[in-house]
Structures are given as structure tokens and as C-alpha cells.
Amino acid sequence: MTATFQRLWQEIAPIGRDSKGGYSRYALSAPELVLRDWFRNQAARRSMNVTEDGNGNLFAWWGTPWGHHAVITGSHFDSVPHGGGYDGPLGIVSAFLAVDLLRERGITPAKPIGIAAFVEEEGGRFGVPCLGSRLLTGAITPEKAAQLCDADGITFAEALGAPPAGALPDLVTRMSAVVELHIEQGRALDDLGASVGVASAIWPHGRWRMDFTGAGDHAGTTRMADRQDPMLTFAYTVLAANKEARLAGAHATIARVLVEPNATNAIPSLVRGWLDARAEDTATLDRLVEAVVKRAHERASRDGTTLAVEPESSSPEVAFDHALRERLAGILGGAPILPTGAGHDAGVLSAHVPTAMLFVRNPTGVSHSPAEHAPDEDCTAGVRALADVLETLA
Amino acid sequence: MTATFQRLWQEIAPIGRDSKGGYSRYALSAPELVLRDWFRNQAARRSMNVTEDGNGNLFAWWGTPWGHHAVITGSHFDSVPHGGGYDGPLGIVSAFLAVDLLRERGITPAKPIGIAAFVEEEGGRFGVPCLGSRLLTGAITPEKAAQLCDADGITFAEALGAPPAGALPDLVTRMSAVVELHIEQGRALDDLGASVGVASAIWPHGRWRMDFTGAGDHAGTTRMADRQDPMLTFAYTVLAANKEARLAGAHATIARVLVEPNATNAIPSLVRGWLDARAEDTATLDRLVEAVVKRAHERASRDGTTLAVEPESSSPEVAFDHALRERLAGILGGAPILPTGAGHDAGVLSAHVPTAMLFVRNPTGVSHSPAEHAPDEDCTAGVRALADVLETLA
Numbered sequence: 001m002t003a004t005f006q007r008l009w010q011e012i013a014p015i016g017r018d019s020k021g022g023y024s025r026y027a028l029s030a031p032e033l034v035l036r037d038w039f040r041n042q043a044a045r046r047s048m049n050v051t052e053d054g055n056g057n058l059f060a061w062w063g064t065p066w067g068h069h070a071v072i073t074g075s076h077f078d079s080v081p082h083g084g085g086y087d088g089p090l091g092i093v094s095a096f097l098a099v100d101l102l103r104e105r106g107i108t109p110a111k112p113i114g115i116a117a118f119v120e121e122e123g124g125r126f127g128v129p130c131l132g133s134r135l136l137t138g139a140i141t142p143e144k145a146a147q148l149c150d151a152d153g154i155t156f157a158e159a160l161g162a163p164p165a166g167a168l169p170d171l172v173t174r175m176s177a178v179v180e181l182h183i184e185q186g187r188a189l190d191d192l193g194a195s196v197g198v199a200s201a202i203w204p205h206g207r208w209r210m211d212f213t214g215a216g217d218h219a220g221t222t223r224m225a226d227r228q229d230p231m232l233t234f235a236y237t238v239l240a241a242n243k244e245a246r247l248a249g250a251h252a253t254i255a256r257v258l259v260e261p262n263a264t265n266a267i268p269s270l271v272r273g274w275l276d277a278r279a280e281d282t283a284t285l286d287r288l289v290e291a292v293v294k295r296a297h298e299r300a301s302r303d304g305t306t307l308a309v310e311p312e313s314s315s316p317e318v319a320f321d322h323a324l325r326e327r328l329a330g331i332l333g334g335a336p337i338l339p340t341g342a343g344h345d346a347g348v349l350s351a352h353v354p355t356a357m358l359f360v361r362n363p364t365g366v367s368h369s370p371a372e373h374a375p376d377e378d379c380t381a382g383v384r385a386l387a388d389v390l391e392t393l394a
Numbered sequence: 395m396t397a398t399f400q401r402l403w404q405e406i407a408p409i410g411r412d413s414k415g416g417y418s419r420y421a422l423s424a425p426e427l428v429l430r431d432w433f434r435n436q437a438a439r440r441s442m443n444v445t446e447d448g449n450g451n452l453f454a455w456w457g458t459p460w461g462h463h464a465v466i467t468g469s470h471f472d473s474v475p476h477g478g479g480y481d482g483p484l485g486i487v488s489a490f491l492a493v494d495l496l497r498e499r500g501i502t503p504a505k506p507i508g509i510a511a512f513v514e515e516e517g518g519r520f521g522v523p524c525l526g527s528r529l530l531t532g533a534i535t536p537e538k539a540a541q542l543c544d545a546d547g548i549t550f551a552e553a554l555g556a557p558p559a560g561a562l563p564d565l566v567t568r569m570s571a572v573v574e575l576h577i578e579q580g581r582a583l584d585d586l587g588a589s590v591g592v593a594s595a596i597w598p599h600g601r602w603r604m605d606f607t608g609a610g611d612h613a614g615t616t617r618m619a620d621r622q623d624p625m626l627t628f629a630y631t632v633l634a635a636n637k638e639a640r641l642a643g644a645h646a647t648i649a650r651v652l653v654e655p656n657a658t659n660a661i662p663s664l665v666r667g668w669l670d671a672r673a674e675d676t677a678t679l680d681r682l683v684e685a686v687v688k689r690a691h692e693r694a695s696r697d698g699t700t701l702a703v704e705p706e707s708s709s710p711e712v713a714f715d716h717a718l719r720e721r722l723a724g725i726l727g728g729a730p731i732l733p734t735g736a737g738h739d740a741g742v743l744s745a746h747v748p749t750a751m752l753f754v755r756n757p758t759g760v761s762h763s764p765a766e767h768a769p770d771e772d773c774t775a776g777v778r779a780l781a782d783v784l785e786t787l788a
Binding site: 022024080081082083122123124127129185186203205207215216217218219220221222223224225229231232234235236238239242245246251253254255256257259260261262263264265266267268269274276278340341342343366367368369370371 | 416474475476477516517518521523579580597599601609610611612613614615616617618619623625626628629630632633636639640645647648649650651653654655656657658659660661662663668670672734735736737760761762763764765
């Protein structure tokens, strides 16, 4: 069984991997398109029909496509830049192997099982995470999604080849349950000595784009007193976000930045930073972001710069379906139940369908980095757990 | 005469200009190659032979190419990203028009006049400013220059099409004088009500690459206390550089940054910043950089990150030839004499040849930005001044 996992995993391991072992599999980019072809081939090998929902999400079906009471599993192929290889693809590979295992067991599910490959889960290309599941459920309008641009100015609609279809409530109501398997993004399972766990909740979180605008000028000839340097305001805000998050017992990160013109000898005219903030409840999150923005504005008035803040995405707290998670933990012989700070397509779908997540142990605890790793034995345990869950649900 | 300037200026105005009016004319990139063709055409129209020195620098000759006692003028075509259109090209356009004016006056110069287009003056593509004049004079080895990379991993040797030739002392000794005309990068001439000024000195300056290394991880799931976030160390260093420069009466700027992976939800593994520092004397500059680096290291140990500092370029103080600058000010009827914080190819050449610079008024005082501007009348005054100077020197 471990050898089976290894064989399938090796098929996708080289796709989109750089020389340092990091993965850059942006949504609808060349490596992700290769993975989508691989997805279609895997489905064909298993005589599963593939449907596309007009939003970039693929579904491979065991049973009637979009039949009633469908049980959805799967995850996403796309990665953050130079990320790990497990975040996303492990859920898809495990789903195909779980289907194989159920067939070996001689199971014929009463409900259709759909393996999903959601598009742009990371928001690494178009800026909005879980874009595919948000479109499908109506959490973002197709008009807004169509116009999202990547770093080269290509819109989501252009990358997709057509304007996205938007919300498909008829399809969402045909789902009876969603179970996403995912590598754990922390060390909790390793501390507990468990291969597989069940998710309890996702912290509320969001992204805010912060545009710090100043006056572009020559770094060599402009007196310090004459400058309106937005890099100073940005730098102060980075430190303020860190401090406010520590005070609030929450998470705040500014990890992405764009500078214009980004030349060594030119004071920037614009520094754009993205604030990622998360907290255990919405009130704490709101207070945190408010405090960071207030301090950034104060510093801007000192630097002679201006600041515009634009919320790019916002995800309320997700408490996964209580009955479903208890049922899964029971099926899995009392698997641990854990919260997470990371967003997922399952979190978006949980507003509409009873939804659960399975986590597979990641001993490094590292995520969004090539250091992310799940041992083959734990991945195999994950496949078995997912098969057990699907057998019961479908 | 102003109409003549306008006509020639309009020929190059659209080349490499973006929709916001900024110029991105990187060395040996498509727009700069168009400008180099334009240079060859201008030379041909004037029956001037063009030589290339194997380092990417072009010279258009009135008189014997590389004849003895040559008088060199001209400047550079390349710009910073989204910079102004005058910084560099004004010196080349003015040189061709000065040749026209001398011919109208019926002058036949006793010495060869060479109009130079130096390559990569800004360091905007390969990171080392004045790369062409440094190669020509031996201030950088051809081996080191050959390996400099642009953002796409293309080396200077690849862009040039061959390994650079390196130092050519035989040619440098044939220069009797260098006069570079340049738009002023401050408001001093405007304050004095003068169209044209003469340079006294260039502040010593340099660039230091600072690599802040931490541990890449997930921004949502990694506890604040567990982070080794190099963005924090970078941000602190930006503020420290600003403060130390103010205390020293000097200039320090961190205006260029590269983040890996630069994703909203991934704590960076690397933040690379470039420090640009300048001061009126070398001792002050050394103390300033030492203070910034010391504070950055202190903060790194607090953040659990590491810092590596690599000097990328260093330019000692340049005091332009005293006799030549007094002579020029005299020729120009007592033009004002000004220092500058900006580096120039003339600064590199001044270590080998009596060298001077003419500045043309820039009422906005802004540089390295589309807001940089010299009125046509002042540009015309610059052409006349350059012609007067060349007439006397050649």
C-alpha cells in the first residue's frame, strides 16, 4: 500500500519543482495545467467522468456526475511560490487511492463520490484564496473574480479562457458532505503521536492590501528632510503588525511586497504590502487590524506619505460540522480533533454543506515551504482513513 | 535653436516610455537597443564613425577615432525602472547638437571629439552603476562584470553577446578631457536662477546588498513566538538606516527589495534589501554603514534571523579637475559651481582624465522619476554651453 502511494506520488513530484525543491504551481500556469491533465488521466484510468464547473474547478466522478447527495473529496493543485509539494495535491492523490481501496474492498457506493481539484486555493496568482470554491458558492461575484490580475496583468478570465460561471447553487445543494484531506500545517499531530487527525475549526482571517504612496526621487540627491519615502511607513507597519499580533494572541504577517520602481538609487513612489491577519474570533481579528491600520496612518502622517487600505479577502470563523467531525473521529478510532489557522476550500463550502477535514502528520510542522513533509507511511494511513470515511458517508 | 532641440528630442521621447510617462530603458534591453541604433543613425547623418570598445560603450567620432588628445562628451541611454527621460539621454542629444552648432560656426576641431554612450550607468539591470566606464578604466574586472546577472538570470556577457573586453588603458590615455552634460538632480540651479552649472564634486557613495535569512513557514499556522521572520529584521534596518543617515548628515536609502517567496500567506525565507549610502566624505560614509549594519545584526539576533552583507559597488569621493571646472565656469560667464550626491561615468573617468560636468536646470528638483524635467530653453542653453566648452577644449 505504501508502495502504491509512492508510485502515484512520484508521477507528480517533478511537476513545477525548482532546483531547490520548492514548488511553484500557480493556478492555471503551465505546471498546474500539467497536473490538471494528470487529473483527467487518473480519472480516465479509473473510468471516472470529469466535469468542469465553468469556474476552473474539476470534478472526477465515481457514480453519476452531480447526482443527488454527492460526497465531495479532493483538494487543490496550486501552491504558493516555492512552496511545498503536499499542500493540496496530497488530498487529490489520496482521494484517487481511496477510490482504488474502496473498489478493492468490493464497495459500490450508494451516493456519487466526486474528487475535486479546486482552482486558486492559495491565492498565489490572483490574490484571492479559495477562489474556485468562493465562485462556486457565490462568496465572490464572477465579475469581480474575472478582473483579478496576476503579476503580469493577465486576468483570471483570460487565464481561464472565458468569464467564470459564478455561483452554482443547484450543484452545491446536491452535495451531502465534503471531506478534504490535507497535510497538517503545524506539529500538533506529531506531538500527539498520531498519523491522522480531524479538524475542529478554522480561525477567522483575511488579507488587506496596503498601498503606501510617497514621492519618487533620487536616493543620492534628495535630502533626508525633503523625502516622502513610503518604504519607511511600510517598514514601521511591518513591525507594528508583529507587535499588535503578539499583544492580541493572534497572527499578523506582512510577507509580500511590491515596490515601484524597486531600484537601489530611487526613493520609491509606491510600496504595496499585504497584511495577513488571523485570530481565534472575529472581534479580536477586527481589533487587531484596526490597531495596525491606525498606527500605519500615524506613521504615514509623520513620513509625508499616504496610505490606502483595501480588504482583499475575508473569511469568517469556520466551525466544521460538529456531528460530522465526531462521526469521523469515531470512524477513525478516536483520532485527535484540532483547530487550524489556515483557510481551505472546505472552509468555504462549510457554510453550505456538512464539511470536515482530515489532517495528515507533518513532523517538521513547516508549511508553505519546501521543508513541508509527510512521511509515506502517514500518507498511506491518510488514504485508509479517507477510504473509511467515504465508505461510511457514501 | 529650441525648435532644433525639440525635433531631435521628440525622436527618442517615445522609446521605452510606459503609459504613465515613466521610462524603463534598461541597458541592452529592447528600448536601449533601439536608442543605440538611433545613436548610430545620428552619427551616420553627421558622417561620424562609430566605434564600440568591447565593453558595450559606443563612441561617435568627429575626427580620428581614438586619435590622441581626444575630447570625450556624451552620457548614457539607460534609465532606472520607470525613471525620467532626461537622466542620460540629454547628454547624448546635446552632444550631437553641439557638434552641429560647432559646424555651423565653421569650427574644425584640432582634437578628435568623441560622443560616448556608456552602458549600464544606472546599474538598473546588472546592479553595478557606471559598469561601462568601470570596465573601460579597469575599476571592475571583465570576469566579475561578465557574471553579473539581471532579474531573469541573464548575465552581462550574455546580454552583450560576448565577454566584456575590460580595461583599455591605451584608449583612456588618449583622452585629453571628458565633459558630461547632465540634467541637475536637485533644485539648486533653479534657486540660483541659472540655466547651466558646473559640477565641483561627487559625494563618495556605495551599494550594499543585505541578505536577511529566516525560516519560511505558513503565515496562518505558525505561532508568533515560533517565527524567524526576516521581514522584521529588514523593516527594522530600513528605519535604522534612515535614522543613522539623519544623525550623520548623510543619505541612506533602502529602496529595492526582493522577497522569497513573496506570498501573502508565507513567512519569507529570505528578504534581500539594497542599502544605498552617500556622505560628504569617506570617513562619514564608513561610520554610517557600520552603524546601520551593527543595528541590523542586533535585531537579527532578536528575530532569530541571520544577515549577510555584500558590498556591490563603492565610489570614492570625486573632486572634478579644479583647473578644468574653473575654466568651464569662466567660459560660461561665471556659471555656478555645485556638488552632487549622484554618481556618473564622468566620476569614474575623473580618476584618469581631467573631467568636468555641466548640469542643466531641473525646476522640479526630482530625479529618477517621470517628474524629472528640463525646460526646452534650458536644454538649448545647455547645448550652447557644451558647444562653447568643446570649442575651447578641442
